[in-house]
Amino acid sequence: MNHELTVRTRTTPAGPVIELAGVLDHHSAPDVRTVLPHLALSPGQQLVIDLDRLTFCDSTGITVLIAARNHALAAGASVVLTAVPDDVIRTFRLVGLERVFSIQPTSQAAAAAWTRPGPPSE
C-alpha cells in the first residue's frame, strides 16, 4: 500500500497553485495542511488546487480541501479545483461538494478564466 503524496506549489499572476500527486488521505493530509499558512494570497486572487495526478482522496483529504477553501475565502480570494479525477468527483457529488468548489479542466483554463480584479467601479 502506497500512502505517498507529493505536494508542489508554484505562483502565477492569478495566485498560488498547489499540485497534489498520489494519495490524499489520513496519512498524507497534514502535508497539505502545513503548506496552507505559507501561501501568499491577495484579495481577488484565486487559489488553484490541481488534482490531475491525485489517485485517491478520502474524507480527511476532503477536509483539507475545505480547509484550503476556508483559507482562501478568509484572504478574500477564491478557490478553484482543476483536473478533478472521476472518483473524486463522485465523492464530491456524494457529499454535495461539487456545488461548493468551482471546477476547471486544467490549471491553464483556471488561469484563463480568472479576471484581474479592477478598481471597485460601483
Add this chain to the structure above:
Amino acid sequence: MCRTDGNGKSGGSPPDSQPGDEQAMFSALLEDSAEDLYEHAPCGYLSTTLDGRIAKINRTLLDWLGYESSDLVGRRDFSDLLTVGGRLYHETHFGPLLRMQGTISGIALELKTADGDRLPVLVTSIIRTGSDGQPLLIRTTVFDARDRRTYEAELLRARQESDRERERLKRLNATLQKTLLPPTLVDVPGLDVAAYYHVASADEVGGDFYDLFPLASGTWGFFLGDVCGKGAAAAAVTSLARYTLRAAAVYDPDPAAVLANLNTVLNHEYNGQDPRFCTVIFGLLTPDGDEGGFQVTLASGGHPPALLMRSDGHADYLPTPGGQLIGVLPDADIATTSVRLDPGDTLFLHTDGLTEAHSVGADGRYGDEALLEFAQELAPTTARDTVAAIRDLLDTFGTGVDDDTAVLAFNVPRHSSEEQM
C-alpha cells in the same frame, strides 16, 4: 596519538618529513612486544583445545576474573568459567555452531569471577586450523560488556514501558469508543435490528457512530454517521454530533431539521483551518398499518446512500442526492427520502470504511458497485444475517480495512405463516 601532543618527543624530526608518519613509527617502536600486546590487550584473550580445555589466557582476562594462569591453564574448561545457564547454552548452541562454522561472534555470556561475581561479556571465537586444514584449537576474544549490558537493559526497560503505555492507550481508546456507541440497541417491537462496529486500529479512536432511540408517539429515531478524521479530536466531534442529534430529535423530529441543527452546531464550533465535518443519515421509523410494515423517512447529509433489500430478492441503493456534508457550509443542503418497509424488507446503512477497504476491486478499493452486488446476492435477508455477512466480508479484507466501519440494519420480519411457505 594526537598530533598536537606537546611532549616534544617528535620535535627532532626533519622539517620535510610528515609529522604523522614520524609519530606512527615512534608508536610502532613502543609496541614492539607481541607478548605485551597479547597480555595487556584491552580485551581478554583465551585459547582452548578443541574440547574446551584452557590452554592460554591473557593477563587482562585473568585480572578481570581474579585468577592466576596456574588456576586455569590445563585445569579448567572454558565452560567452567560460565554460569550454569551459560554452560548449557554453550553446549547446545555456541559449541555446535562454532564447530560447524569455524567462527561465531557477538555472543553474550556471563563469566564467573573467582570471588563469585558475574561479568557480562561479549565473546567471539574462531577455530584455528593447521596448514593441512585440520582444526587445532579455539581462539576466543572476550570484551567487557558491563556498560553495554546496562544500556541494553535500559533500552529493554524503555521498550517494555512503551509497550505498557501503548496497551494503556488501546484500553483508553476502546473505552472511549464504547462511550460513543449505544451499549445495546433498544428493542423496537415488530422490527429486527442489528449493528456492528469494526475497529480498524486499536491505536486510534475512529469517528463512526450510530444510535437507535425511542421518540414520542410510537416512533423511533436512528442515525449512522462518520466524522472525518481519527483520534481524540474526531472523538470530541463524534460525541458532540451524537448528543446534538439526540437532543435535536426531541426538539423537532423532522429528519431534515435534525441535520440542519447539527450543521449549525458544528459550523459554530469548528471552522477555519481545522474544519470538522461529518456525513450522516438520520431517520425516523414509524409503524405503519396492520400488516407490520414501517414507514421510514431518511435525511442524508452527504452520506453514502442506504441499501434496500426487498423481500422479493431485489436490492438497490436508496439515493439521497444533493445532500451536503454537515459542518462546513452555513446552509448545507439536506436531502430527504421516504420508503416503506414491508415484511421481509431489509434496510442497510454503512460508513465508507466498508466501500473504501483495499481489495481486488476496481482501483484497489471494494467500491459501491461491489457492495450492491453483494446485497443483490444476499437479498432477501434479515438484519442479523446482513450484519453477519458484512462481518465475514470485512474479515476477508483483513488489514485492507484501514478506516473504521459502522453498519446498521433493520428488517421487518416476515409473518410466521409466510415463513412456512
Add this chain to the structure above:
Amino acid sequence: MDVRSRNHVRVTGRTGGPIVMLAHGFGCDQNMWRLVVPLLEPDFTVVLFDHVGAGNSDLASWSERRYSTVDGYAEDVLEICHELALGPVTFVGHSVSAMMGVVAATQEPGAFSGLLLLAPSPCFIDDPVSGYRGGFSAADIEELLESLDSNYLGWSRAMAPVITGNPERPELGEELTNSFCRTDPDIARVFARVTFLSDNRESLAHVRVPTLVAQCSRDAIAPPEVGAFVQARIPGSSLITLNATGHCPQLAAPEETAAAIAAFAGAGL
C-alpha cells in the same frame, strides 16, 4: 501441510540399505549431522529431518499445545516413519531426541529395529527423593531459560528485534547472526522447557526394542551416571562410552560416532 515438508525430511544414502533415522536435539537442526552423514551414506539409507520449529521445518505447523511435550515430537517421528513407509528404522536420537525415540518406541515398537540414544538424559533435574542425579538443580534450569529469554543466540539475534520492536523486519538482526541452526526465539523457549524440564524416567522401562546408550567421556549436560541410569532402566540395553568429549559427539568426533551408529544399525542385518 504434508509430513515431509512439515519436518523438512530428507532421505539420502544407499537405497535398500538398513535405515538410519537421525534426530537432532535442542539448539540446532539436521545440520548437526552433517559430518556423520557422508560416513553413513555408502551403507545406509539415511533419514534426516528438522523438528517442527527448528531449521527449515514449517513454522506455521508449530503450536505450543502440540510441541510443549516430548509426546508431540514423538508423534511426529512416528508420522515420518509412516509417511516414508520404509520399514523399521534404527532411530538415532541425540540429547532430548533420545527421549522422543523412547516415547515413540513404547507407543509403536514395530516401527523401530533399534534405538541408539546419543548423550541422552531422561531428566536433567536432580531428584533428591529417589536419589537420581540429573546434574542440574531446578534453579540452574531456570537460569538457562532466563538466559535464553534475554539472549537467544546472543545479542545480535535476540536484542535487536526486542529493542527495535521490529520482529517483522528480521533482517535487522539476521545479517549479524549465524547461518546454521536458526530458530524462532519464542519456539526455542518452549523447546528449551520440553528439553530441560521433562521427566521421562518412567518411559524407559517400557522400551521393548534393542537399545544402545552411547554417552560421551566428558559431557557437561549429560553426566556419566545419567547414561548408566538409562542403560539400567531399559531392559536388555547396552552402554558404550565414546572417547568424544562434550555433548555433541557427532560434531566433535564424527568418525567415532558414525562407527558406533554403523556397528549398531548394521548388526541387525
